[in-house]
Amino acid sequence: MDTSYSCEDVCEAPAKPIGENGGDFEAVLVDGCLGFGVGVGNAALILVAALCASPGLVHGSVVAVSMALVAAVALRAGQLACDALQSGAGRRATLAVQTIASLAAMGALGFGLPLAAASLAGVGVVATAFLYGRFLERLARRALMLVFDLAFMYVGVMLLVLSQMGFWYAYAMLFVAVALCAALSLLFSRKPYRYSDLVGAEDSKRRSIKVKGNNHTLLMLGFMLGGSLLAFFLGYPPDVALVALGASVGLAGIFSLLLEQTDERTYKEALKKSPAFAAALLLLPLPAVPSEVQLGLVCLYTCFVSLNVIVLLNAVVETSRFDMISPVWLFGQEGSVFFAGIFAGGVLFSVGGLASEGSPSALYATCVAAAVVCAWMQIRVNYQIYPFEPVIETGLDDETRAHLEYEGQRKTLWQQKRAIACERYGLSPREREILQILLKGRDAKYITDTFYISQSTAKTHIYNIYRKFGIHSRQELLDFIEDIEVPVDEEASGGLSEQVSASSAL
CATH class of the missing domain: 1.20.1250.20 (MFS general substrate transporter like domains)
Known part of the structure; x- marks a missing residue:
């Protein structure tokens, strides 16, 4: 399985565009x-x-x-x-x-x-x-x-x-x-001019x-x-x-x-x-x-x-x-x-x-x-x-943030679930990066500042991720990724279950 777009912990922002200075x-x-x-x-x-x-x-x-x-x-x-x-x-x-x-x-x-x-x-x-x-x-x-x-x-x-x-x-x-x-x-x-790679x-x-x-x-x-x-x-x-x-x-x-x-x-x-x-x-x-x-x-x-x-x-x-x-x-x-x-x-x-x-x-x-x-x-x-605006603009409550922190302790398994979801539902490279940002609790404004795009464009891409997954809110996104089943051979490889258990015990 190709996980090149989803195994990095931090998304690199693109080079500054022409006209930024x-x-x-x-x-x-x-x-x-x-x-x-x-x-x-x-x-x-x-x-x-x-x-x-x-x-x-x-x-x-x-x-x-x-x-x-x-x-x-x-x-x-x-x-x-x-x-x-x-x-x-x-x-x-x-x-x-x-x-x-x-x-x-x-x-x-x-x-x-x-x-x-x-x-x-x-x-x-x-x-x-x-x-x-x-x-x-x-x-x-x-x-x-x-x-x-x-x-x-x-x-x-x-x-x-x-x-x-x-x-x-x-x-x-x-x-x-x-x-x-x-x-x-x-x-x-x-x-x-230095352009991005040809597509x-x-x-x-x-x-x-x-x-x-x-x-x-x-x-x-x-x-x-x-x-x-x-x-x-x-x-x-x-x-x-x-x-x-x-x-x-x-x-x-x-x-x-x-x-x-x-x-x-x-x-x-x-x-x-x-x-x-x-x-x-x-x-x-x-x-x-x-x-x-x-x-x-x-x-x-x-x-x-x-x-x-x-x-x-x-x-x-x-x-x-x-x-x-x-x-x-x-x-x-x-x-x-x-x-x-x-x-x-x-x-x-x-x-x-x-x-x-x-x-x-x-x-x-x-x-x-x-x-x-x-x-x-x-x-x-x-x-x-366009979805209903409150779906995207609603901030995270304390319970959701606590849930995110808890999931951070199980990072390896979480990354595999995320990679499986990206492959299974055909997310584009940019959508994979945005999904990673969303799962860290970031909002549309953070995506706007990271990729130099308008909030309207950021909202559209967030909605397209929701649409592909068939969900309507941030909490549903967390639950959706959590419910992804990792194949036994992938979960067992590299002692994954032991790593998850150890991180949970800590």
């Missing part, structure tokens, strides 16, 4: 904010430029949903080719695809081919995510959040600026930004947390993000819609940056539990209010969804690092679900927006359908991922 400022700024953040932001800007260059709303809708579909397919293909993309040749190929796709997207935009430009931008953003994946998972939590916050602020500011410029001036400015990112990516690929596709699949609620969260937020297309169906000129969406996305980045200075767990929990309510609150009144108010509601909706997406992106990268899952594999799996949600939402809202030009009731039907879908997915999220 001031000496890493250049890496976070240049490679994180400029290389990755601006690179992803440029893909969003190319999409918006393609929408504005489309000859009509129908063609623009096709452009938007096509980019989402291309990105979803590319992400899934990347997941399937995970091992190949993580090799040296694979990284060089990813860099080439990112550079060629981004520059080709700008070329297609210049030649008046918005559909091709948006599709190539979708390939470019996927290649950027794969290229910078291992770097992102090495970032400290605060540095990672800063990268995503600034990426959204960059998109917002650029949309505001580009909307006030002529096409070719805006094109030249965006082309310079794309060329700059291509140069930064080339320099980044040559930097000797293959098979290990990543085995270690991934298979909870349906994860996919419902990704699908729901992607679906809701597709609702931002409504800004183009309210009768306003494209430049007005651009200003509105730019302000919404930029404010989301600013709000996220400010909220991180408060109680991070409280605001993330509030965001996580309220998307469906926000969708109903902001979308259902849409058909009954004046056009000026409609645009304001869509802006609030876009800002709220963008804020949730920032939290979601942080959680995905954090999961890759904490569970020791390949970022290429995880980005491919979860990113494809997210973009599939954007595709579905884009189709629904585009069809509803186009139909509302001839029948105002079509807009109301679209908003009702969207609210119902979001409510259904929100229910799946709330009841399939």
Whole structure:
């Protein structure tokens, strides 16, 4: 039996992430904010430029949903080719695809081919995510959040600026930004960052947390993000819609940056539990209010969804690092679900927006359908991922602590029982380490400080251990491990029973 993850008495904390101290400022700024953040932001800007260059709303809708579909397919293909993309040749190929796709997207935009430009931008953003994946998972939590916050602020500011410029001036400015990112990516690929060991596709699949609620969260937020297309169906000129969406996305980045200075767990929990309510609150009144108010509601909706997406992106990268899952594999799996949600939402809202030009009731039907879908997915999220908070947050009473101390005297037998439970119920390497910490009486905050993760992530992993064991409390966990039967040959080996008896007698 393999007990490599459970026989150590003390879990070693991982090396300090990039951005944990001031000496890493250049890496976070240049490679994180400029290389990755601006690179992803440029893909969003190319999409918006393609929408504005489309000859009509129908063609623009096709452009938007096509980019989402291309990105979803590319992400899934990347997941399937995970091992190949993580090799040296694979990284060089990813860099080439990112550079060629981004520059080709700008070329297609210049030649008046918005559909091709948006599709190539979708390939470019996927290649950027794969290229910078291992770097992102090495970032400290605060540095990672800063990268995503600034990426959204960059998109917002650029949309505001580009909307006030002529096409070719805006094109030249965006082309310079794309060329700059291509140069930064080339320099980044040559930097000797110290990454964790490569994780293959098979290990990543085995270690991934298979909870349906994860996919419902990704699908729901992607679906809701597709609702931002409504800004183009309210009768306003494209430049007005651009200003509105730019302000919404930029404010989301600013709000996220400010909220991180408060109680991070409280605001993330509030965001996580309220998307469906926000969708109903902001979308259902849409058909009954004046056009000026409609645009304001869509802006609030876009800002709220963008804020949730920032939290979601942080959680995905954090999961890759904490569970020791390949970022290429995880980005491919979860990113494809997210973009599939954007595709579905884009189709629904585009069809509803186009139909509302001839029948105002079509807009109301679209908003009702969207609210119902979001409510259904929100229910799946709330009841399939997260346990009741008191289960995890409840402290240990004196009786439980005494029980733990007593069990400490029987450490050898206890370790074997723990190892058997880990093997029998398929705990991942990280879950084994967390189980060891829990059995020592530690709580979610201790896990947060040890592994540099959020309390929400720590709670999710504790719950997954409970779920696999079929238990609901700390005391049940102790009883569960205690009831594990050690095979006679293992118990007898090395004089185990004598050791236990001697330690008990002491």
